[in-house]
Amino acid sequence: MGMKNSDSHQSMTQHKADIFAFDRLSVVQPFWTGFDTAANHAGLDDNVFLHAGPAFSSVESICKxxxxSAAVGAVFEGIADNLDQAINMLMAGEIELRPAQDYGVVTPLAGVVTPHMPLHYVYDGNHGRTVCLTPINGGNGAAMRLGQCSDAAVAHMRWINGPVLDCLAAGLGEGLELIPFASAGLAEGDDCHGRTIAATQFLVNEIDSRSKGGIANEEVRAFLNQSPSMFLNLWMAASKCIMMAATGIDGSSMITAMGSNGVDVGLQVAGLPGLWFTAPAAPPNGHITDGLDETRKLGAIGDSAVVEALGLGAMNITHSPEQMKALGNFLPADFADRITALRGCEHFDFTVAKPPIGITARSVHDYGAAMVIALGIIDSKGELGRIGGGIFDPPMAAFNSALSALEDAK
Incomplete structure (x- = not known):
């Protein structure tokens, strides 16, 4: 339970470094301008794959x-002939897994980014200081983010990065600023994480209108219309792009990275770039498929936590009636107080809906509890994919460690 101090949000405005950090965040204009690969953008080696959250302590600690997903990626890349060979290569250390956010990439749930996978390229169109990449959302079906090892997942990945990629690229044109889609979606009841139905429809309509003769591939058109989370990955990249603008501000506790790998949750702060502060990741508090044992709930997973770390998602849930219906019973009793206390101020480009954004480790410390995060719940055995959804309440230890390190760095 937090301190419920209605004035605790003032902690951000009382620290000059955090004021400066918010000023940086409030003018970022994330644009989606095309596609790139991690190999090209970040120089990723062919045997290095990227995952959500902080690094694993060892190969043996990698969640199933x-x-x-890494095995699926290895077959997709052509460095393994089949999934069994891919698993053996991973366990032998022939394929290395590293945190995606260390490379300016975000990936959802158990999704793994491979070196030559086409990624959305999102950059700050205002100052051009920050760039973030993210995979195309896999929609419904055998999506890689669900963490299942199957030939169907490989085939789906090839289709997403083939016909779907082609249609998106054809309709993108000169690029799209993403905040207007998010702002309009929020006004229609989205939260920009667990619910992106309206923003996705606005996005698909725009792609369709920019495509000569409309989206010609009927299978892709049907897929986009039946995939209500297509905007999510783009907004993850946009959120990270905004947060990254504060990176390197001496003494700032603005959160610039947040994610979980199914074992640990981690965050980074602006004043200590590149340093992860971690704690064990419990499973989200939520309902799972009837008949399943609670042990099937994997610990919190995914880089989508950057949305809440920015201040949206479950941190804007009171404006999303459908999300409140779905997750309200799993929220901590003081969630409304946290929403008020932890978020900063408005971003200039949010015009339809104007949510406060920006969360600092100082505000979390002063209040006594962290942001609430909405997450899908994944089968720990890697067999059933998504088995539910719920609310993750990150442990204070990671935030306290970050603040202690900032103090030591003075």
Whole structure:
């Protein structure tokens, strides 16, 4: 339970470094301008794959869903002939897994980014200081983010990065600023994480209108219309792009990275770039498929936590009636107080809906509890994929460690 101090949000405005950090965040204009690869953008080696959250302590500690997704990625890349060979290569250390956010990439749930996978390229169109890449959302079906090891997942990945990629690229044109889609979606009841239905429809309509003769591939058109989370990955990249603008501000506790790998949750702060502060990741508090044992709930997983770290998602849930219906019973009793206390101020480009954004480790410390995060719940055995959804309440230890390190760095 937090301190419920209605004035605790003032902690951000009382620290000059955090004021400066918010000023940086409030003018970022994330644009989606095309596609790139991690190999090209970040120089990723062919045997290095990227995952959500902080690094694993060892090969043996890698959770099964991420191991499965990495195997799917290895077959997709052509460095393994089949999934069994891919698993053996991973366990032998021939394929290395590293945190995606260390490379300016975000990936959902158990999804793994491979070196030559086409990624959305999102950059700050205002100052051009920050760039973030993210995979195309896999929609419904055998999506890689679900952490299942199957030939169907490989085939789906090839289709997403083939016909779907082609249609998106054809309709993108000169690029799209993403905040207007998010702002309009929020006004229609989205939260920009667990619910992106309206923003996705606005996005698909725009792609369709920019495509000569409309989206010609009927299978892709049907897929986009039946995939209500297509905007999510783009907004993850946009959120990270905004947060990254504060990176390197001496003494700032603005959160610039947040994610979980199914074992540990981690965050980074602006004043200590590149340093992860971690704690064990419990499973989200939520309902799972009837008949399943609670042990099937994997610990919190995914880089989508950057949305809440920016201040949206479950941190804007009071403006999303459908999300409140779905997750309200799993929220901590003081969630409304946290929403008020932890978020900063408005971003200039949010015009339809104007949510406060920006969360600092200082505000979390002063209040006594962290942001609430909405997450899908993944099968720990890597067999069933998504088995539910719920609310993750990050442990204070990671935030306190970050603040202690900032103090030591003075």
């Amino acid at each position: 869903p991420i191991l499965n």
